[in-house]
Amino acid sequence: MTTYANTNARQATRMWTLAQPTVSAYVASVIRDNTERDDLLQEVAVSVIESFDRYDADRPFVGWALGIAHNHVKQYFHRVKRDRRVFDLNTISAITDAFARVSEAQTQQLDYLRDCLGALDGRSKEMCDLRYRNDFKPAAIAQTMGMTANSVAKALQRIRTQLRNCMARKSAWRDATT
Template identity: 25%
Template sequence: MDSNRETTGNPETTAGAVPDEHFVTQLARHHSLIRGFIGTLLPHQTDAEDVFQQTCLVLWRKWQTFDASQSFAAWACGIAFYEVKNFQRVQSRDRHYFSDEVLSLIAAQQNKSLPESEQRKQALQDCIQKLDNENRKLILDCYHGPQTIQEIADQLGRSRDAIYKKLARLRLKLMDCMQQSLPSTEAGS
């Protein structure tokens, strides 16, 4: 019997194996990928960590439904995507998060190869650097700072809605900049 061979998703079907051994092996192997995927969807590290922990619990609960003929990473990232959406629904009153549409676009792009993901990350960083100081500071404060949107609005003497509208315009500007700087994935079609 080959001990390196991947077993089926249902741990009870593997003779002699500890029921959770295959799950732990798969989770350990794909830990960084899943955590990185969640990190691309949530701007705050602590939020991403909370969602990662919740995702691990859901993965364990749904382990019996995993089809071993499919990719564990794809299955886990699919579950993580819905955990991010659930988290955002619950937290949406406290902080500003990406819309479902933007979240879906980010998730779709993240499911491609890692080098492509690194290219996108670099393109976003480059596009953020092209913003003027005021807009760059607003983006960084809102998505990476500890303050809520309301606190930032108060600090700037603007309404919360004005900040949300400004962020929406900046996201579109960043998306346009990234689309111009990244090679088209459909160019070869």
């Protein structure tokens, strides 16, 4: 019995580790508040591990974990005030389905992110650092870098497009050479 439980826990752990980046991205995409988002992700992690016995191995694990996350998001939306929700439940459902369809190949492209970040120019790196390391919003970045908030927002959009193109190029190059 103990051996079965251990094997089950080991498998749950391994599968959650693989699914967690997708679930994390999903939760972060619909819940703005950092603390609330993190707490909700904790709750999802607990539910996934605790209910692993009910997982049907014939179905994709990521989709199953996203379903659990979706339920937690719905409960969260019922708890919080309306002005703290950006999307309604129909939009959230569409986003949940979309995350389940993000292919492994697309996820693998993100393995090149570090290389592509290294190729950015100094100012773009500085902007990324302020946005993602210091968690500054465009208005705060604008103040630090002597720009307007709109021009920072456009620059961040450009940087993300540049990173996406870079990752796609590197991925295509790998596919062509292997």
